[in-house]
Amino acid sequence: MGQLDGKVAVVTGGANGIGRACCERFAEEGADIVIADLLDEAAIGTVEAVEKRGRRATYMHTDASSPTDIGTVMQHAIDTFGAIDVLVTAAGISTADYVSGRPSNTAAVERDPITRFVDSPLAEWQRVLDVNLTGTLLAVQAAARWMVAQGRRGSIITIASIAAKHPEAGSAAYSVSKAGVWMLTKQAALVLGPAGIRVNAIGPGFIETNMTAVLRGMPELEQRLLGSVPLGRMGSAREVANAALFLASDQSSYFTGEMLHPDGGFYTD
Structure with a gap:
């Protein structure tokens, strides 16, 4: 315990899913949290969860793709807690019409892959990249x-995906955005x-969040996907947050430019 004592973490997309799990896990280890x-x-629920763990938390209504909003939330972190030690960029969408915190639309998954690719409107592509890639930048x-x-040392943790390296794990826009996040991380x-x-x-x-709820509602597709996972199950948001904690803490002091894969063995082949 106490791996992040005295640290301040900003978590974009911190209201639910992986982002919320990071907020809770970091608070357990002594960090104060700014939720964007x-x-x-x-987000109010995440604030309460952090406070129940004995740490301070604050929330800013933030569009991850807005330079003004992002600048405001960082300044808010400094004004409120005096520092930024850790950043987690968990804000992300799977499709243009995805609303964080709500299950994904099954229609996008059920469409013929060829049709989905060749008829995808440019606006949908742009929206996913705006949030996932530009928002991370x-x-x-x-x-x-x-x-x-x-002159302050810090740890920045981006949330990519197995889709960054494996196109079948997501739509074209999602996979390309996450591949971009991975290259941005290295740069x-x-x-x-x-x-x-x-x-x-x-x-x-494959993590149990609202984004993957559509898969859990389609048993045949879920079983096909889990067939590529040696551990045979989806992961939990907390398991991802544990990886984020490692990267946020001094335990990973000689790690940079790396990507960790909490994926149940997906990349064993």
């Missing part, structure tokens, strides 16, 4: 800007390493 999300009611830039200015690690800022990614496999 669009889901006001769910904005958060990394804003947090690192403050860390560099203050940021290379550039920011001399400033003492570590940048690593997590590439979760």
Whole structure:
């Protein structure tokens, strides 16, 4: 216990799923949390969960794809807690119409893959990249800007996906956005390493969140996907948060530019 005592963590997409699990896990280890999300009611629940663990938390209504919103939330973290030590970029969408905190739409999964690819509107592609990739860039830039200015070492953790390396694990827009997150992570690690800022990614496999609820509602598809997972089950958001805790703490002090895969063995072949 106490691996993050005295630290301040900003978590985009912290209202539910992997983001919320990171907030709770970090609080258990002594961190104060700034939650950035669009889901006001769910975020209040995360604040309460953090406070029950004896730490302080605050919430900012934030569009991850907005430079203004991201800049505001980072300044809020500094004004409220005096620092940014850890950033987790958990804000993300699977499709353009996905609303965080709600189950995914089965229609997108059930469509013929060829039709889904060739008829996908540009606006849908752009929205997924805006949130997943550009949103990650904005958060990394804003947090690192403050860390560099203050000469403060920190840990930045991006949330990618097994889809970053395996196209069948997501739609074209989602896979490309997560592949971009992975390359962005390596670029940021290379550039920011001399400033003492570590940048690593997590590439979760099939995790029980609202984003994958559609799969659990389609037993045949779920079993086919789990057939590629040696452990034979989906992971939990807390299992991903445990990986994030490792990267946030001094336990990973010589890690940068890496991607950890809590994926049940998906990449064993």
